[in-house]
Amino acid sequence: MGVADDHAIFRECLKYVLAGMPDIEVVGEASDGGQAIELARRVEMDVLLLDLDMPNKGGLDALGSIRGQFPDLSVLILSAFSEEQYAITLIRLGAAGYLGKDTAPDTLIQAVRAVGSGKRYWSARVASMLATAVCGQRPTQVHDALTTREFQVFLRLAHGETVTAVGRGLALSYKTVSTHRTRLMRKLDLVSNSDLTAYAVKHGLMA
Template identity: 70%
Template sequence: MVREGLKGVLAALPDIEVVGEACDGREAIELARRVEMDVLLMDLAMPKKGGLDALGSLRAQCPRLSVLIVSGFPEERFALALFRLGAAGFIAKDATLEEMVGAIRAVGSGKPFWGPSVTSMLASQLPKHAPAQLHDALTSREFQIFLRLGRGETVGAVGRSLGLSHKTVSTHRTRLMRKLALASNSDLTYYAIKNGLLE
């Protein structure tokens, strides 16, 4: 219903053409491969392949595509991970239609679209500064694996989903556990829930 409503509004604008839609992350990746587009609006919480996983794949396979994240999560919660994965911007689901269209137009013209608080936070995250939260120190791949493990996926399942070997996922797990000062998977899940990172 949300997609249909937004599609109707965008299709009525003279400078925007809707070229397709997808119901999950896998479909979004396939659509981006097949259809030429300038901007892809994508939610973080999607079935089959979440927004963070899909974003990593899209940046690798369609590097010129601008991806605008639309989410109900607070922008600051995933800002660093989204920025590192190459998102062009972020717009909240409760934004007005005018704000949504403005964000699409900005990203479509090559301008990043981030809120003032995130812009300030990103500017402060220079190498000489310590990360604001422990998980901000994770690489984009570590963060992807961290979220999957936090949701209860096994190392094997994570590897199959991301196309990585069991050993590679285990290595990333060891590193991220060290960075987060965690000892077990239950600690990892608790950390993710406590910090509001699970979709």
């Protein structure tokens, strides 16, 4: 398996926890989303443990690229963000599961083994949330109505990137990013980029 996180000490801790398992081997690591994609290209592995909040190309962007290029690779998200805020988007992008960074080592190992065998690993809380949303018993978050690409653009704009920078980061034209921005603003009923930032902070979508 591979480990992608921008904090070297945290990566070392993860490798230390996983090294004691005879059926788990860490074969590579990355410190940002771009390196995670390159790692998936270079190294054969069954599971990639991926952080969402990384510099350069973030985990969310990397997840979409990795799943598109390597559909058989199970990507397990390990993040400080609330799983409830990202669950819908992560499922759309093909994540195999989600763990918070406060997860106990035993749970981490259990999750890695589960996704490594082709299963999914979602908490009971997220499973319940998704079930009630599907049954129409509880409304989803407003941002759950965004498409995956709109959500990616939204997060980058909320972090202060310009439309030009967003286009460069996502390999999209200025016009395409502007169109996504217009649509997501309408869906979220917001006006400015500062509104996007305030919304993201309020809903736990930013560190």
